[in-house]
Amino acid sequence: MQSDSFSLRSFLEELDREGVLVNIWKPVSCRFQIPAILKKLEPRPVLFHNIVEHSEFRLVGNICADRNIVSRSLNTSANSLRDKIIDAIENPGEINIIENPPCQEIVIDEPDLRRLPFIWTGLNDKAPYISASIIIAYDREYGYNASFHRLMFLDKERVAARIVPRHLYKYIERGVRDVAITIGNHPAFMLASAITTEIGRSELQIASKLAPIKYAKTLTNNLLVPADSEVVLEGRITDEFVDEGPFIDILGTYDAVRKERIIEITCITMRRNPIFQYILPSGLEHKNLMGYPREVAIFKEVSKICECLDVRLTPGGASWLNAVIKIKxxxxxxxxxxxxxxxxxxxxxxxxxxxDEDVDIDNPLEVEWAIATRTQLDKDLIVKLGEKGSSLDPSADQITRETCKAGLDATIPLNRDRSKFMKAKIPDVDLKQFLE
Ligand SMILES: [Mn+2]
Incomplete structure (x- = not known):
């Protein structure tokens, strides 16, 4: 079935009608219970109706945990999702602005963040967090940027945001301070915000190409936010820093504690009966949102030099560190x-x-079989010393991020008899004929 309205809410209603959404009516706590339930129910989307500490909110999780559901939310198939994203990056959409948006049905100009369902995920978390928060900022030269940044609770008006040195970080260096933080978004806006392209390419326009997302001006700082967002925090990034973390990141380990900036919240706006959103750290939704756009980026780059058939950032590598690439x-x-x-x-x-093209890259056993039968490490292994790697990898140098990378060519050599490498065919039978 096709989506005609593109808010988180309308999409949830659609998933509910089809019996895909899991509704949890019993009371659940923000302290560890919501993450634990989401983990057990992956990849099914879950709507919590009764949060013990926050009766004002419902809360959704796992909305992007299943790639088929993400594809469906964009009215496309899992096979066409990559092309749709590449098209949206290369040919961004228009910005459509509306007045009196749903996200401003409730206005709280004396904000108290204790009202919001910050979540405790792991036993060693320093504080409760908001994890589905997308920060929107505007730079005079580069225009709009939207990106995910987890928020650590500090007090009733302040959070600390983990800001990786990418686009928002650069905006801040250039003097940008006003931000709008949006929580509770349609998968199109989530996916667009998870994409890293060149600076200056607006994620708002990428989102509006993926789906007809409408935007609205914030009340206090003249920024654009998705008009159908469930919750918007308007505020200012300060020059005050605080220890951020420990908090769990995509690898499933605790990320390092760093000095991060404090954001002051000056106004909160919401829809009536707001639906809060939470992304389970290192869960499938986190991996899809972070990993999928990188698969697309790898596919694009590899396609420039050979015929790339598919790319997977493997779940075993936390959908982040390890890739399998299928080429012709x-x-x-x-x-x-x-x-x-x-x-x-x-x-x-x-x-x-x-x-090669005969290997199923979603099956780790087949990939291992290709390594076992098609490689000679003295010829096929590329080792790259002293590279800059992920800040999340605990085995890399924790200060310089220096790491050792490697590539392995597990394809059949062109000058060898190909038939010797192919799986032998054993004729199939219909088991039913023999089991009666
Ligand atoms: Mn950006």
Whole structure:
């Protein structure tokens, strides 16, 4: 069935009608219970109707945990999702602004953040967090930027945001201070905000190409936010820093504690009967949102140098550190070039395996079979010393991020008899004929 309205709320209603959404009516606590239930129910989307500490809110999680559901939310198939994202990045949409948006049905100009369902996820968390928060900022030269940043609760008007040195970080260096933080968004806006392209390419316009998202002006700082957002925090980034974390990141380990900026919230606006949103750290939704756009980026870059058939940031590598790339090899050096292209496209990438078109890259056993039967490490292994890797990898140098990367060509050499490498065919039977 096709979506015609593009808010989180209308999409949830659609999933509910089809029996895909899990409704939890019994009371649940923000302290550990919501994350634990989401983990157990992955990849199904879950709507919590009764939060013990926050009766004002419902809360949704796992909305992007299943790639088929993400594809459906954009009225596309899992196979076409990549092309749709590439098209949206290359041909962004228009910004459509409306007055009196749903996200401003309730206005709280004396904000008290204790009213919001910050969540305790792991036993060693320093404080409760908001994890589905997207920060929107505007720079005179670069225009709008939207990106995910987890928020650590500090007090009734202040949070600390983890700001990785990417676009928002650069905006702040250039003097930008006003922000709007939006929570409770349609998957199109979530996915667009998770994409890292060149600075100056507006995620708001990428989102509006993915789906007809409408925007509205914030009340206090003249920024644009999705008009159908469930909750918007308007505020200012300060020059005050605080220890942020410990908090769990995509690898499932605790991220390092760093000095991060404090954001002061000056106004909160919401829809009536607001639905809060939470992304389970290191859960499938987190991995899809962070990993999928990087798969697209790797696919684009590898496609420049050879025929790339598919890319997977493997779940075993937390959908972040390890990639398997399927190519149609035409030249003996295609795999090596593909490995270099992949490292160029995704800076955090650590290990890359290149396979031929007959290998199912979603099946780790098949990938291992390709490694076992098609590689000679003295020829097929590329080791890259002293590279800059992921800040999340506990085995890398924790200060310089220096790490050792490797690529493995697990394709069949072109000068060898290909038939020797192919799986032998055993004729199939219909078991029913033999089991009666
Ligand atoms: Mn950006």
């Amino acid at each position: 090899k035409k030249n003996e050096d295609d795999p090596r070039k593909a490995i270099e292209a992949a490292f160029k496209a995704h800076e955090s990438l650590k290990y890359v395996i290149v396979v």
